[in-house]
Amino acid sequence: MKKSMRKILAAVLALTLIVGLFAACGSKEDSGTQTGAETIKIGAIGPLTGGAAVYGNAVKNGAQLAVDEINKAGGINGMKIEFRMEDDEHDAEKSVNAYNTLKDWGMQMLMGTVTTQPCLAVINNTKADNMYQLTPSASGADVIVNDNTFQVCFTDPNQGIASADYIADNGIARKVAVIYNSSDAYSSGIYNTFKSEAAAKGLEIVATEAFTEDSKTDFSAQLTKVKSSGAELLFLPIYADAASSLLSQASKLGLNVKYFGCDGLDGILDIEGFDGKLAENVMLLTPFAANATDETTQKFVSAFKAAGYEESTLNQFAADAYDAIYIMKAAAEKSGVKAGMSVSEIGDAMKGVMPQITVDGVTGSGMKWLSTGEVSKTPKAVKIVNGEYQAME
């Protein structure tokens, strides 16, 4: 009997521990709303682990830099920013979990998510909460279907159009081959509009080759076809990791064409084990080049380096995130957001002023927004010369 008593005691103890755990979870939420008195909480979501981690970490560093600068200068309307970023592993389901975690923390505005597919899942939640959402780099066209969501980057279709225009208008090439990732929303999104715009601009697409996420290491078949097609330029609307192996194989094959990519190619020089010489003369359409000579970029780059962040994350994603925080600041100041306001009140105020503000940022000067959430800024192209990104005219 005594033994069983002890067991019951143990069971009761275990139960209290579990209940305590739940209670602890609950109390966290309360403390979140209380400290909202003199700070404003900005949450961010992106892949900090897994295959797309390079983008999430860049966003994290860029945003943190902006937050630190703003806090040092007195904050937004006198409120200090509290910033927290949660990992979504580039997965829709995990992204919603990350969003809920941030909500428990007391997030009032969301900067995110970094990648498109998770963003499409999260917009449903921010819509329900009427939370103001600004994504630095989720470039899918459907990301901004709701009125509370805004983009810092171009949408994929716009990148495709801009690329075709750039190639045609600057007379870079007439015969174009394309290799794209058919299992990736970003890549096929750009390809689709590139194809129609290229036709309109008189570019001839002589070869179109696709690969998938599972076969992104061997490109010999595609490259051989490109070689025999007689293309002058190979358009690569793909991410840097796949492009790095593609370029090494192309050089082994002796493929002699010009390369043109979009912002996904950004960061290719920092890929481990990749010979930077292979990327020589690759052109890419990106809103940010670290060695551009304008004052804003210079200031951002030196601050980024001074703060001690890994230089491999100094890319377009970091710049987008840096701008995103300043855009939030501009909108919050214009609409007079106060710390005591609820998430929905902030959402209403912010989306009301978004079409009215103009922000000069690292990724473009005179950025304006349509009420649909789309950004309007001039696209920039860079070329890799001597292992560095050089802004093109």
Added chain:
Amino acid sequence: MSSKPKSKLLKKDTRSDLITYAMVLVAFAVVEIIQATGSMTSLMRGLLVPLCMYSILAVSLNLVVGILGDLSLGHAGFMCVGAYASSIFSVCTRETIENPWIRFPIALLIGGICAAIFGILIGIPVLRLKGDYLAIVTLAFGEIIKNILCSIYVGYDSKGIHMSFESESSLGMEMDGKLIINGPLGINGTPTDSNFIVGIVLLLITLFVVLNFIHSRAGRAVMSLRDNRIAAESVGINVTKYKLIAFSLSAFFAGIAGVLYSHNLNVLAATSKNFGYNMSIMILVFVVLGGIGNIRGSIIAACVLTALPEVLRDLKDYRMLMYAIVLIVMMIITSSPKLVSFREKYGLRQFIKTKMANRWTKEVQ
């Protein structure tokens, strides 16, 4: 269940089943109470449907791995079929059937039946194989499904359904055309019909069907195939038939879980994260950790392993490391012979058993 009074103890199997149902119901009650008191965090609320979904997946895979004794690594493929089939239905009928209580059950049936049909189609050639061979073929099947759905474009207009593997523009639809599956972007705008109550009801239904199947004549036949195929054949058990029944039943519930998944998020795309072999192996981990053939264990393992990485978010980058360590420790605890004997001696089950036995002897006296 026997209708005799308490004096007769329930059959061991029945008692175990009842504990499983009770466990789910108690979990449901606890969650409802926490929700009613308003202290439920958003994270927990968001996890409720995934927890039900992963539990259903683990239970259904346990039917193949634990009861049928075959290693299947294509479970995420069936889930994918169910998710896509039901999402297509829901997106198309979103305007015509506005009541989710009518639309969602139909979606569930469609998702489940489509997955079951695939289960049969795959099962006929594949179930001739055994062990590693079966595992590899099912793995390949899952990947094929994922890759096809990832590159297909489907739309409909006044002329009918259009399909293409090229691009959206090559569908050649009329102006009024509506895109259903947009290649790698998948299906957007599935109504979010899943909720916790539906999830729990589906989990209970899954448990009811699976547990009763195990104790049925067919279930015993399936288990005899697992234990000794030659002996089972020699007493006239139809190997193909019973294997197919178990396999398609498992696929059916994987499809149901897929429906829950696709109607929980409003975006559905076949990526290697959600329907790839990683997911299949994840489900297998639930089953192995919970105990092969142990239905209740599968549910517990699925819940713990799904919630763990989310609860550990405070550990930042170390959480995946922690997750792996917890996995290893749990595996050792559940299988180390010393700990097993310790559990058998002092465990809760033993405690209840002695309690019951005491009462039983008292009543007899």
